[in-house]
Amino acid sequence: MNSRPVYLVDGARTPFIKARGRPGPFTPVDLAVQCGRPLLLRQGFPVAAIDLVVLGCVNVVADEMNPARVASLRLGISDEIPAFTVQINCGSGMQSVDTAFRYIERGTHEIVLAGGAEALSHSPLVLRRGAVEWFAALNRAKSVGERAGMFAKLKPDYLKPVIGLERGLTDPITDLNMGQTAEILAHLFDVSRRNADAYAIESHRRLGEATKNGWLKDEMLPAVARDGKVYDHDDGIRPGTTVKDLGKLRPAFEKPYGKVTPGNSSQITDGASWTILASEAAVEKYGLKPLARIVDSDWAGLDPSIMGLGPVTSTAPILKRQNISVADIDLWELNEAFAAQVLSCVAAFDQPDVTDGVLGLEGRGGRIGHDRLNVDGGAIALGHPVGTSGNRITLHLANAMKRLGKKRGIATECIGGGLGGAMLLEAA
């Protein structure tokens, strides 16, 4: 394969803002503009050098079809530069990186802006089917009498909208909520509630440390809303939480015996993230300082009811292709959809019947130490804006590798609907 080296040269995200039951201060594009503006300002290349803009976004709001294009123009990028949106559910933000990677690798593009944006707080309220029919009939009603008659047919639950987000987090093939798929994994890999809670608390602690130590300073840039409010930290983080606190929470999805609670699940948040990918020629031309080199990437599928194992199935082909094993990976960013799901993945990587038996890894599996896994916390502490997370973990992996002087890292996520995505980075 004749391919060119591709570098991740910079990136930034907004603080992740917890959804609080009503639309937050920013739409997906607003978020992308908020972190895109300062990111572009700090580049050593002119904005005109960008060849393409790709943005992952799952819950596109009606006013922002093709949010990539809207964001690109609002960022002041020329109207002649194409911009498109990619969607593979929870992997969208990584799919944008993957797309940019492929374009640069094949030699047609030099600098690509690849991001993810999601404002889950802006998920629409959807009318029930019956209510839609009723509104349609009301519109057809001509006389006052007919209209009055229609109102007699109005049922109270027509006015109770369905929350679009709830449907979005349910797999249509199996009708299982994402939390339920995590319950299934917890069962299959024997993850205890206590271990899941302990994992969650560690995620909060690690993110708290990283924030306190300024390790996120260049990665997370403040956002300012129109009402003047400044967002400068991930507001879902609760560093002081104890196992005892989490133990009090009731299962969120499968009462009363379930293990997955709001405390050991990722939070529902708004946030955006951008990465900048560049060819070797661009790096040289503008004197850019790469964070990491993107070596390989892949996607893989499995049954939607166990979608949480996506990181295992999607990492496997990369390990095989690159002929490396789990032990060769110095750092892992494995998206924390659910603590039970992360722990199941860790277990699965270390079970030969899974790794060798199913995935044909021929002994390349192994134990991922906790000191290599999500070293600065993850979505349980800072939230999981679905279309953004894949981008954030890729960017954060690159930053963490650079900070810790590590050679090789994998960013990977599970994807609702039974998919996984993974990306292998090496020190530049």
Added chain:
Amino acid sequence: MGRMLNALSQRDLELGPARDVEPTGHFRVAKDDNGVVWMVLDRTDKRVNTIDRPVLEELAGHIERFEKERPAAIVIRSGKAAGFAAGADINQFVGASTAEIKAALDQGHQVLDRLAALPCRTIAVVHGHCLGAGLELALACDRRIAVSDASLGFPEVMLGLHPGLGGTFRAPSIADPVEAMTMMLTGRAMPAKRARSIGLVDAVVEERHVAAAVEAAFYGDLRKKSPSLQARAMGYKPGRQFAARQMRKKTAEKARQENYPAPFKLIDLWEEHGGNPRAMQRAEIDSFAELIETETSKNLVRVFFLREKMKGLKDGSSGVKHLHVVGAGAMGGEIAAWAAGQGFKVTLGDIKLEPIGGAVKKAAKMLEKVLKDPLKVRDALDRLIPDPDGLGISHADLVIEAVPEKIELKHKIYAAIEPQLKEGALLATNTSALPLADLAAGLKDPSRFVGLHFFNPVSRMQLVEIVSHDRISSETARRATAFAAEISRLPAPVGSAPGFLVNRALTPYMAEALVLLDEGIPKERIDLRAEEFGMPMGPIELTDQVGLDIALDVATSLRERLGENTLPPAPDWLTKMVEEKRLGRKTGRGLYDYDDEGKPKKIAPEALPDNSKDDPDMIDRLILPMLNAVVACIDEGVITDEEIVDGAMIFGTGFAPYRGGPVHYARQRGIDGIVQRMKDLAAKHGPRFEPHPGWERLKG
């Protein structure tokens, strides 16, 4: 605009069959297959269409031909991208005698009357600016089609006039009469949609549908709005009398009849003749000719030219695309927001994020008010980039420093900024108090350093003082001046002297007001006298508006630098109020108390106690020290051009526009008289009234 749209936009304007014909004079005229004549006004000598004698004479020639040839219909529109027409050419009135003006008006009216009387249908298509005489031309047609970007208005009242080419009788008979009157009384232009809703135009269409709309007008499908019951009531005198009372009341809230007679004359005209177009036309001509002879109108025309002169100080482009503002306080935030609204990319830096947030909030409010269109507001806010890390400095073509007035702080900031500046970037300060030479000390390249002194609020105060110093390069001064004009503000070049021009002139005015207050004169009376003179705001309220802390600072520092005899000492109670944080409007309490909307709670003048103190010298005590400071500035060479001085004072302080500016006022009133008066006041009240030696030289 991208390259493709830019290339294609030349094709946009629908000119019918006149598209490719050669112009004959200021018009391009051609007939289409249906016999519809398109007349495209495209002045060969100007970038913007104005309506003057040559245009009207040419139009008359065409009309004479149409009277014989009888085309199926006539379409009149403009071939200029900027708009239909900007109005009459004001130059033609300057220096003309009453008889000449009347003759010109009579002739103009005849032309438009003949246009109105043509038997074929006449259709005006207006886009962009359609103002004054331009709108009057459109009103003489049978139908008006407005392109959606059109802005229609009668700005005559701003020049101390009312419409004079038939507007006063045609507008109220075509559009809703009360709305039409309001439009002429306020001088405010209205967007196409609003013009449609009041009946001023018959349709609003996009440019791409102009040809179809013209066809509809031709075949009679474009119907006029039928007048409302209320509108019909205005055909009767009692109805007009009632409405006129309301109009007089509203107008009086904005302008004093003795200072600004035009709107009141217009109301009289309409009340008397509103039902009779012929009589009103006659009366309009007489009234217009009278008004144009008034001092008010002459001075307001002068103000118009002062503005043009200040705009004209722009020589070439500033070359600024990206502005960086250091300091997100009140002024820095305002400057940044205004520039973003004017299309510039702006980074706004501050050591803390909170003030940047506050600035964004205020920017959103201001831009919503000024730009209105939510898309434009969004784009402007996207261009306004919070920049706590100062990333914008190395990209910026101009950096404006707007931090507190502490010289060590400013020096520290310059030392950090200067090495980051890109080649050719300018460094500016918004200081209102510190000498530029002191600020420039320590700069590696002082030649690119300049003062850009804005006034608060930037969105309403048009003046920017361009402050120079010994080591500034002429290129820096040129570019800074151009930048001010590019953001639609008016530049006035001044030297770096204490208070520059505006603060030096305003401070004695405010300081004397405090002395008057100390003498026991009610503050409401002091403010009222100043407002009667024509100041937009009395000195007491102005002090509150500026902020007592800032007023005290400026007054103290000016007194130190200019000498004790120039200004009265600040009263002790002022210092005490500042210590108690009673700072004026911004804290809700100052010399006045303020209500929730930020309006001062004033006692009505007639409700003041009968025995409350007064001083017949009051207005001279307030105004003459201001003039004295202005004269000092001219004499010391802070600012040399008397016209720019007048413009700066009008656009920077609101100095009574109908008086034409302080220097003009002084000359009109008589310099000798003023000097004598000041000597008398000095004998009575102290040396601060001593006339500056510059008065003698001003006599020339």
